Amino acid sequence: MNQIVRSAILGIWSLAALPAEDLVLNHFTLIDGTGKPPLSDAAMVVTDGRIAWVGPSVRLKAPAGAQNVDLSGKFIMPGIIDTHTHLAASVDLVQDPKLYTRETVEQQLRQYASYGVTSVVSLGSDQDLIFALREEQRGTRPKMARIFTAGRGFSAVGGYPPAPAGTQKVQFEVGNPEDVRKDIAWLADRHVDLVKFWYDDHLGTDKKLSLDLAKDIIHDAHDKGLKVVAHIFYLQDAKDLANAGLNGLAHSVRDKPIDAELISIMKSHNCIQMAATLTRELSTFVFSQPDPMLDDPFLQSGVSPKTLGTLKSSEYQMKVAAGMDAKHGREWLSMAQKNLKALSDAGIKIGFGTDSGMPGRIQGYFEHVELELMAGAGLTPIEVITDATKNTSEFLGVSKDLGTLEKAKWADLLVLGKNPLDNIRNTRTIEAVYIAGNKVN
Ligand SMILES: [Zn+2]
Missing domain, CATH: 3.20.20.140 (Metal-dependent hydrolases)
Known part of the structure; x- marks a missing residue:
């Protein structure tokens, strides 16, 4: 849901609970920061900026009304x-x-x-x-x-x-x-x-x-x-x-x-x-x-x-x-x-x-x-x-919130065009950066 719609809802029904903001990133290769081997064709559900679910795309259950981003051929690593x-x-x-x-x-x-x-x-x-x-x-x-x-x-x-x-x-x-x-x-x-x-x-x-x-x-x-x-x-x-x-x-x-x-x-x-x-x-x-x-x-x-x-x-x-x-x-x-x-x-x-x-x-x-x-x-x-x-x-004592792309953590991440595991210089192939699920660049 975009900011304008959210603000409108907040304005009209300010006493009602704000509906969750869902973002689905799909079909990327996941490098989750834990050191585990990458997961190809992965998907991630981000709710109000935090990772609600991450796993193989075939098991994705996208929330109704979520914003969907197809990242076929892309790589995601933590911020x-x-x-x-x-x-x-x-x-x-x-x-x-x-x-x-x-x-x-x-x-x-x-x-x-x-x-x-x-x-x-x-x-x-x-x-x-x-x-x-x-x-x-x-x-x-x-x-x-x-x-x-x-x-x-x-x-x-x-x-x-x-x-x-x-x-x-x-x-x-x-x-x-x-x-x-x-x-x-x-x-x-x-x-x-x-x-x-x-x-x-x-x-x-x-x-x-x-x-x-x-x-x-x-x-x-x-x-x-x-x-x-x-x-x-x-x-x-x-x-x-x-x-x-x-x-x-x-x-x-x-x-x-x-x-x-x-x-x-x-x-x-x-x-x-x-x-x-x-x-x-x-x-x-x-x-x-x-x-x-x-x-x-x-x-x-x-x-x-x-x-x-x-x-x-x-x-x-x-x-x-x-x-x-x-x-x-x-x-x-x-x-x-x-x-x-x-x-x-x-x-x-x-x-x-x-x-x-x-x-x-x-x-x-x-x-x-x-x-x-x-x-x-x-x-x-x-x-x-x-x-x-x-x-x-x-x-830093913040691994509950940051550092890896696992459930419940903030969606701070980089979308890359090329695989950084093939060549670390590929961390420079930045196509998008998200902080707490918001695209920042
Ligand atoms: Zn210094």
């Missing part, structure tokens, strides 16, 4: 859940806290949705507005990506990451256990979805949080029932933090190959590789030259003409090439890929995250590149899709 993004952290390659507005956040959420990224975790760079926006969405059927947030992340006083001009006070800079206790209480009052801290000295150029304060963050957050994730770089730090009870690594270990000790610590403390952020490494060097990516229409639909012009300019490319991380980026990417494969082989749970939203990390587009780089690391397409859907929803 992508990115656990490491930064909302409104930059616009047109510029970081400026004044850009953190409702308009920017919502524009970026719509962009994510149009690329099939139906849920995002904004990881530690948010202003207070995020809580109101998240509240507005919850309990509704959003028309843009679902918001999850870590609110404000923690760093050492004057520590890494250095706040770009004007962004001071966005992260919590903590110097003692009292600061930590007060700030964790502030975050808990706002029901953040995760707690995030940075634990890095950026190759010795910045100040790192002390291990004692990191342990305080983990301990105090756990007391409030919150999971904690950390930006890490070094193998030793990953071990120390996992030993202290950290729930997830928000980047890959990039200084050394991971070893049996890390695997054993992560297993015994149930710490997952929440986000490998391979595209974060790629971003350190890929735009230091006229990369063919810049001519990809799938990228171009995610950037303004102004940004595209800048990315293609030799001045910008020289600036990227001169960046401190550019000369290490290729090694870090390759190390991160090897470590991802080793952790996956060892049975460590892998999530999905890109670090998109910072300058040059294109929201929506980079998620598809991340999937490709994960497959390039040696994970199979079905593993990669499961990591980016089921595993992320479980880590």
Whole structure:
């Protein structure tokens, strides 16, 4: 039933129960996110945005009056859940806290949705507005990506990451256990979805949080029932933090190959590789030259003409090439890929995250590149899709509602023209995106 008819009914019979809105998707191949083999000629009944039934088309009992969509030859997979993004952290390659507005956040959420990224975790760079926006969405059927947030992340006083001009006070800079206790209480009052801290000295150029304060963050957050994730770089730090009870690594270990000790610590403390952020490494060097990516229409639909012009300019490319991380980026990417494969082989749970939203990390587009780089690391397409859907929803504690295409969950999904299990690049063949049963693109 369309919106106008529904509104009319609501207007005329506002006291009567609103009739259910039924949508039937039919004759597609189902990749449900559980990791099970695909089901060909599948059908799905979506009632008021949630999956009421899904199974073989021959067993479909379509509700009377349902809207029917024939998807013969198409593929359906769950919406992508990115656990490491930064909302409104930059616009047109510029970081400026004044850009953190409702308009920017919502524009970026719509962009994510149009690329099939139906849920995002904004990881530690948010202003207070995020809580109101998240509240507005919850309990509704959003028309843009679902918001999850870590609110404000923690760093050492004057520590890494250095706040770009004007962004001071966005992260919590903590110097003692009292600061930590007060700030964790502030975050808990706002029901953040995760707690995030940075634990890095950026190759010795910045100040790192002390291990004692990191342990305080983990301990105090756990007391409030919150999971904690950390930006890490070094193998030793990953071990120390996992030993202290950290729930997830928000980047890959990039200084050394991971070893049996890390695997054993992560297993015994149930710490997952929440986000490998391979595209974060790629971003350190890929735009230091006229990369063919810049001519990809799938990228171009995610950037303004102004940004595209800048990315293609030799001045910008020289600036990227001169960046401190550019000369290490290729090694870090390759190390991160090897470590991802080793952790996956060892049975460590892998999530999905890109670090998109910072300058040059294109929201929506980079998620598809991340999937490709994960497959390039040696994970199979079905593993990669499961990591980016089921595993992320479980880590966020929302698998009752999101992550897989099973009965009772929200119909957050992508309709693809080609099979992503044949080639993970086929996640880019998006023909439609649905969030809670509404077509959003
Ligand atoms: Zn980040």
